[in-house]
Amino acid sequence: MVVVGSGLAGWSAVREFRKLDSITPVLMITADAGDFYAKPTLSNALVQGKAAAQLVTTHAEKMVATLGVTLLQHTHVTGIDVQTQEVHTQSKGSFGYRQLVLATGAKAIRLSFTGNAATEVLSVNSLDDYATFRAKLKPQARVLIIGAGLIGCEFANDLAASGYVVEVVDPGASPLASLLPLKASTQLRESLEALGVRWHFGTSASSIDRVNDDYVVAFASGQTAVVDVVLSAVGLRADMTLAQAAGLATERGIVVNAQLQTSTPYVYALGDNTQYASASAGVSRTMPYVMPIMAAARALAQTLTGTPTDVQFALMPVAIKTPALPLLVAPALPGIQGAWVNVQDGIWQYIDVHGQVRGFILSGAQTSRRAEQAKLVTA
Ligand SMILES: Cc1cc2nc3c(=O)[nH]c(=O)nc-3n(C[C@H](O)[C@H](O)[C@H](O)COP(=O)(O)OP(=O)(O)OC[C@H]3O[C@@H](n4cnc5c(N)ncnc54)[C@H](O)[C@@H]3O)c2cc1C
Structure with a gap:
């Protein structure tokens, strides 16, 4: 083999x-x-x-x-x-x-930018990438993260909690906008803001230039960010x-x-x-x-080894590693029609058109209720 x-x-x-x-x-x-x-x-x-x-x-x-x-x-x-x-x-x-x-x-998706430092954007998808990224982080470094998805938010939390100055740019309206209902996303936004993360929503990075020791990143909105490291987290x-x-x-x-x-x-x-x-x-x-x-x-x-076996995927919640607001997300299967319903503080259920629970999201202290919520989900 x-x-x-x-x-x-x-x-x-x-x-x-x-x-x-x-x-x-x-x-x-x-x-x-x-x-x-x-x-x-x-x-x-x-x-x-x-x-x-x-x-x-x-x-x-x-x-x-x-x-x-x-x-x-x-x-x-x-x-x-x-x-x-x-x-x-x-x-x-x-x-x-x-x-x-x-x-x-x-592989990490690489967006194309203009500017003399367009190719100096980092992404972290292996141990070697992490070593390169960490080596560039001088104390109190200013970091711009491109992308407010799962990995972008995790890095924002980790960097901000480690004393770095963090900005995040994303064309969406809030963090993890495609995964979370608005209220949960707003809570995450506020929790990371409280750690010092500065958001730039509704716009995207367009050019990256090296000016002396800084990177100057221009956004489509006309704003700029001046940072020491640019980290791309736009997906794999x-x-x-x-x-x-x-x-x-x-x-x-x-x-x-x-x-x-x-x-x-x-x-x-x-x-x-x-x-x-x-x-x-x-x-x-x-x-x-x-x-x-x-x-x-x-x-x-x-x-x-000779016993043909179908893989069975049980419900597989993903823990989002944002200690500022811990989140556990068990999305419904793609194609299931329904809507998120905020059933309790910190608990959302994805209810399909037949009234059945098909997924759930837990935030904060409610993340301990994973087993109980998983039992309610119809496969
Ligand atoms: C920052 C980050 C945080 C994450 N957090 C979570 C989380 O909290 N929970 C979760 O469930 N998942 C998480 N994930 C996803 C999870 O880590 C991945 O799903 C998993 O590690 C993928 O493993 P893999 O073996 O498929 O791929 P990889 O780890 O990418 O391994 C691919 C291997 O293939 C080798 N390779 C590729 N091409 C060739 C070639 N042509 N010849 C020889 N070798 C080759 C590479 O060298 C490597 O060894 C995270 C991912 C990232 C990047």
Whole structure:
């Protein structure tokens, strides 16, 4: 078996596979160092004073020894030949596979800006990115975050709580506007404001120029921000480069069936690069979060070891790491018609057209009521 990628998806797939099969040789090929870490910690590590190396929970050598795999670190897979069942690498030759697992994750979306420093915008989607970002943060640095979505808000909280001067620009009207009902979004806005975060809503960054030691960022509204670091947090896009070049079906991610098989035999995918089939008819979606990866890895291991198994996704609430206002969001499946109803202070339920609860949001102290609210949700 060959696994491409050593993020949570790659390592989880191998770990689950090894629980069922300790014999089949496994080759993992990864562009990075292969160390195991929890990527969600990237957006709440500053306040804990943690450097990139301290976020590694298990080093690659230990993973290799524990799981009995061969690891090719710092090795870029450049192509897949699905006819001959081989993967090609940039520097270490080609390798045959009987089963191939693509766990190549997602890439940060890069917006284009004008200005002489347009390419100096940072994004944080790996340990190396985090190390670069942290190195640029001198004490009391001024940081502009582009994007007030989930990751933008988490970084805003982490930076502001760590003593940095934070501004956020977003074309929407409030933070996490596409995910939260207005009242919850307003509460988050106010909670982060109380930490010192300054918002620029209803506009977007257009140009970024280096002027002496500063970045001068011009907004479409005509305002400017003068900062030391510009961090882009406008979202991630599934990395489908290899899959597309090999002719696999792709849409918003690599398309897989319920058993995580791609459109080509013996090739499977899971993680942020994947568009999962869903039990709900007609709904197929990317799910770039930790819990879907764990469920997918368990099912995939069964399938790869000879027991074809459909992945089952339970309700998977996402905790938003904004300690200024903790939030737990369990959105309804895409396509379900309904509306958010504020049933109690700090509790919203997504009620469908038949009056059934299909999702929920908890804020502040109410986040402890997760189990109780989850029971009310109709799958
Ligand atoms: C800042 C941040 C905070 C987050 N917080 C949360 C949270 O609170 N809760 C939550 O549920 N989720 C959170 N997420 C999402 C979660 O971390 C991801 O869903 C998960 O880590 C994705 O794992 P992955 O293995 O699919 O991808 P990745 O971790 O991106 O791994 C991809 C791997 O593929 C390798 N690779 C790619 N292309 C090639 C190639 N051609 N050749 C060789 N190797 C290749 C890469 O080197 C890497 O090892 C967060 C994400 C970010 C960025």
